[in-house]
Amino acid sequence: MIYTVTLNPAIDMTVYIDTLKKGQVNRSRYCLMDAGGKGINVSKVIKALGGQSIVLGFLGNDNKDWFLKYLKEMQLDFDFIFVDGLTRTNIKIVETSQKIYTDLNQNGFEVKKKDINHLFEKIDKIAKADDIFVVSGSLPPGADEEVYAELIRILKQKGAKVIFDADGKALKSGVLEKPDVMKPNIHEFKCLFDVDENDLNSIVNSAKKLIESGIKKVLISMGAKGAVFVTENMELFAKAAEAKIKSTTGAGDSMVAAISYGLSQNMDDVSIFKLALACAAAKVSKEGVKPPEKKEIKKFLEKISLEKLGEVKWI
Ligand SMILES: Nc1ncnc2c1ncn2[C@@H]1O[C@H](COP(=O)(O)OP(=O)(O)OP(=O)(O)O)[C@@H](O)[C@H]1O
Ligand SMILES: O=P(O)(O)OC[C@@]1(O)O[C@H](CO)[C@@H](O)[C@@H]1O
Numbered sequence: 174m175i176y177t178v179t180l181n182p183a184i185d186m187t188v189y190i191d192t193l194k195k196g197q198v199n200r201s202r203y204c205l206m207d208a209g210g211k212g213i214n215v216s217k218v219i220k221a222l223g224g225q226s227i228v229l230g231f232l233g234n235d236n237k238d239w240f241l242k243y244l245k246e247m248q249l250d251f252d253f254i255f256v257d258g259l260t261r262t263n264i265k266i267v268e269t270s271q272k273i274y275t276d277l278n279q280n281g282f283e284v285k286k287k288d289i290n291h292l293f294e295k296i297d298k299i300a301k302a303d304d305i306f307v308v309s310g311s312l313p314p315g316a317d318e319e320v321y322a323e324l325i326r327i328l329k330q331k332g333a334k335v336i337f338d339a340d341g342k343a344l345k346s347g348v349l350e351k352p353d354v355m356k357p358n359i360h361e362f363k364c365l366f367d368v369d370e371n372d373l374n375s376i377v378n379s380a381k382k383l384i385e386s387g388i389k390k391v392l393i394s395m396g397a398k399g400a401v402f403v404t405e406n407m408e409l410f411a412k413a414a415e416a417k418i419k420s421t422t423g424a425g426d427s428m429v430a431a432i433s434y435g436l437s438q439n440m441d442d443v444s445i446f447k448l449a450l451a452c453a454a455a456k457v458s459k460e461g462v463k464p465p466e467k468k469e470i471k472k473f474l475e476k477i478s479l480e481k482l483g484e485v486k487w488i
Contacts, residue, residue: 182210302332
């Protein structure tokens with residue numbers, strides 16, 4: 174089974190506006206609301222791919238009804254730990270005139286020590302060998318930066334596979350526990366290594382250090398510039414597939430969905446990377462944080478071309 178773990182979910186409010194004017198009253202053209210947070214977006218795309226997953230993590234008690242209704246309508250399975258307070262609302266501004274995408278993310282509800290202990294106990298009970306756990310997103314206030322590291326330790330002791338996507342100090346401590354797969358974007362990757370984001374070789378050489386440390390696959394996403402995939406056997410680069418962009422939110426999560434689904438189906442690395450790029454392109458073609466449909470993903474899959482590193486001309 175695939176489990177996605179989201180400790181800081183969010184109601185994503187995507188606001189479409191021609192141009193955002195700072196310091197003025199702005200009126201949106203329209204706005205979409207989605208139940209989000211990284212792992213939840215991953216589960217949406219796993220479902221679109223025809224896979225099954227269970228959403229785990231925390232959810233705020235005070236506004237849980239709307240959120241749960243959304244997940245039920247999407248036919249997603251979930252098993253949350255409910256905590257005091259409101260699940261945060263994150264604002265995603267899409268400026269249609271200039272294609273600028275701005276995120277305004279909130280801190281989220283405060284979790285207590287007992288909530289964290291409950292989470293560890295629950296995951297310790299659930300996890301079995303060969304399960305796949307996606308551990309992703311920011312930590313809510315009250316959760317110390319070691320929480321992901323401890324979670325990865327518990328999961329690895331059980332023999333579960335861990336796909337990890339975090340930022341900052343939580344990323345730095347989690348990486349030491351050697352998750353099986355990592356999907357940092359280039360900014361997150363720069364928390365770990367002092368790389369020049371315009372120099373593909375320096376990115377690959379740093380990713381190889383993670384592979385040498387025992388991490389099996391590292392996918393570094395670079396927004397519109399594409400992505401790099403480094404595994405024990407290969408180093409690949411691909412440009413982002415051309416797409417009519419409606420919202421970039423959740424593009425990285427779609428890649429994580431492809432990796433987890435691909436692993437659950439024993440897909441090879443090349444197929445996993447292609448699927449990740451196709452899922453990302455299909456996602457950015459959707460408004461708000463809506464998952465793409467399988468037929469849309471398939472259409473993009475035909476257009477993905479990979480380049481072996483060494484033959485790449487960097488743009
Ligand atoms: N502006 C864009 N144009 C074309 N493709 C894009 C664009 N933004 C993202 N993508 C595709 O989505 C992939 C993931 O994007 P990105 O690196 O922004 O992930 P991320 O920061 O983890 O996203 P998120 O946190 O919103 O899920 C990219 O590698 C690319 O294939
Ligand atoms: O604040 P975090 O947890 O880092 O990111 C949260 C978030 O931006 O990630 C998803 C997109 O990846 C959105 O659904 C959500 O709002």
